[in-house]
Amino acid sequence: MECADAVPPGHRRGPRGSLDWGVVLTLTREVGQQIYIGDDIILTVVSVSPNGRVRLGIEAPKQVRIDRKEVLERIREENVDSANATPELTVDAAAWAAYGARRANARAKP
Amino acid sequence: MLTTAPPITVSGMELSFRRDMPGFRAARNFVLEPLGGGGTGIFAHLRCTDTVYVQGSRPIDNLTLLVTPPGILWRGYEVQIDEAMVEELQLSGSEDAALLAIVHPRKPLAESTANLYSPIVINRRNGFADQLVPAASEREVGWSVRTPFPPDTDAAPAAH
Numbered sequence: 001m002e003c004a005d006a007v008p009p010g011h012r013r014g015p016r017g018s019l020d021w022g023v024v025l026t027l028t029r030e031v032g033q034q035i036y037i038g039d040d041i042i043l044t045v046v047s048v049s050p051n052g053r054v055r056l057g058i059e060a061p062k063q064v065r066i067d068r069k070e071v072l073e074r075i076r077e078e079n080v081d082s083a084n085a086t087p088e089l090t091v092d093a094a095a096w097a098a099y100g101a102r103r104a105n106a107r108a109k110p
Numbered sequence: 111m112l113t114t115a116p117p118i119t120v121s122g123m124e125l126s127f128r129r130d131m132p133g134f135r136a137a138r139n140f141v142l143e144p145l146g147g148g149g150t151g152i153f154a155h156l157r158c159t160d161t162v163y164v165q166g167s168r169p170i171d172n173l174t175l176l177v178t179p180p181g182i183l184w185r186g187y188e189v190q191i192d193e194a195m196v197e198e199l200q201l202s203g204s205e206d207a208a209l210l211a212i213v214h215p216r217k218p219l220a221e222s223t224a225n226l227y228s229p230i231v232i233n234r235r236n237g238f239a240d241q242l243v244p245a246a247s248e249r250e251v252g253w254s255v256r257t258p259f260p261p262d263t264d265a266a267p268a269a270h
Contacts, residue, residue: 062194065129067243075228075243076133078255079175080164082214082225083134086176093155096176097146099219100153103183103262 125156125232125239128198132228132241134173135163140239142177142210152182156210156230180211180226183260187253189229189242198240199233208232211257220262226253 029035035043041064044057058066123142131137143155158173180187189209191201201207209231211224227248232239248254 062197065243068245071247072132072243074248074255075225075241078214078225079131079133079212079241082212083170083173083175085215086174087172093145095219096153096215097151100151100178101146104152106262 122154123234123237125237128238128240131158132243133164134158134170136160137162137173153178153213154210156212176213176215177210177230178213178224180209180224180229183224184226184257187226189231190244191231191242192245195231195240195242199231199238200236201233202235206233206235208234214256220259223254223256223258225255226257227251227255 027035029045031045031047033045037043040061042059044059046055046057048054060066121142122144125140125142127138127140129138137158137160139159141157141159143157145151145153145155154177156175156177161169161171162173163169187209191207195201199207209229211226211229214223214225216222228242228244230239230241244251
């Protein structure tokens with residue numbers, strides 16, 4: 001991905017390429033302590049295991065989507081890969097139609 | 111828990127995604143166009159009617175995906191739909207819901223894969239749609255983003 005646009009001082013590029021991201025804050029919390037993000041999202045450090053596993057609790061309004069980064073990124077990448085593979089292979093829509101009809105028939109058999 | 115109710119043939123309809131499809135900024139409005147006439151096929155084009163950007167930078171025209179209702183090729187396929195998605199899509203029962211898996215087409219066709227880990231969930235009553243992003247990993251769910259097509263037992267030899 002090209003990053004031709006300059007990034008102003010005090011900002012960085014967001015995960016989706018936007019430029020309106022401020023400086024990242026790093027802070028230290030203990031188990032049970034909480035952080036507000038904006039007015040209505042609360043992050044709680046639930047536990048930290050000896051092997052470094054951290055359990056976080058997130059309270060947020062329903063419309064806020066919370067996804068694991070690696071899961072969402074894997075889905076994004078596969079969506080983009082599938083879209084890139086689609087134009088050349090589905091130009092032959094007739095072949096897919098025939099293949100689909102045959103497999104639908106095969107499924108209909110007992 | 112919602113299950114696809116076989117037999118499902120793909121019918122043409124307009125879909126309105128409740129949020130951007132992952133990977134494509136501004137991808138909200140789609141048209142589902144079945145391939146092959148007469149309700150015989152199980153594949154469809156899912157064509158986006160918006161101007162879409164990949165990762166915030168590059169605009170792409172004519173975003174088109176190949177999709178299939180996963181319950182046909184993968185019998186017994188089902189997914190868990192959480193309460194947030196039921197509300198978001200305004201699903202009033204499992205008969206409202208339909209699933210579409212995005213196909214990653216390959217050559218030969220039988221070597222294509224489909225994303226059964228995160229299917230698109232549709233309310234066929236109002237056209238609302240969203241791609242499921244599971245809270246559990248692929249291993250926990252038991253389906254991969256690149257699930258191979260099941261063996262094609264009826265395949266004619268040298269079909270390609």
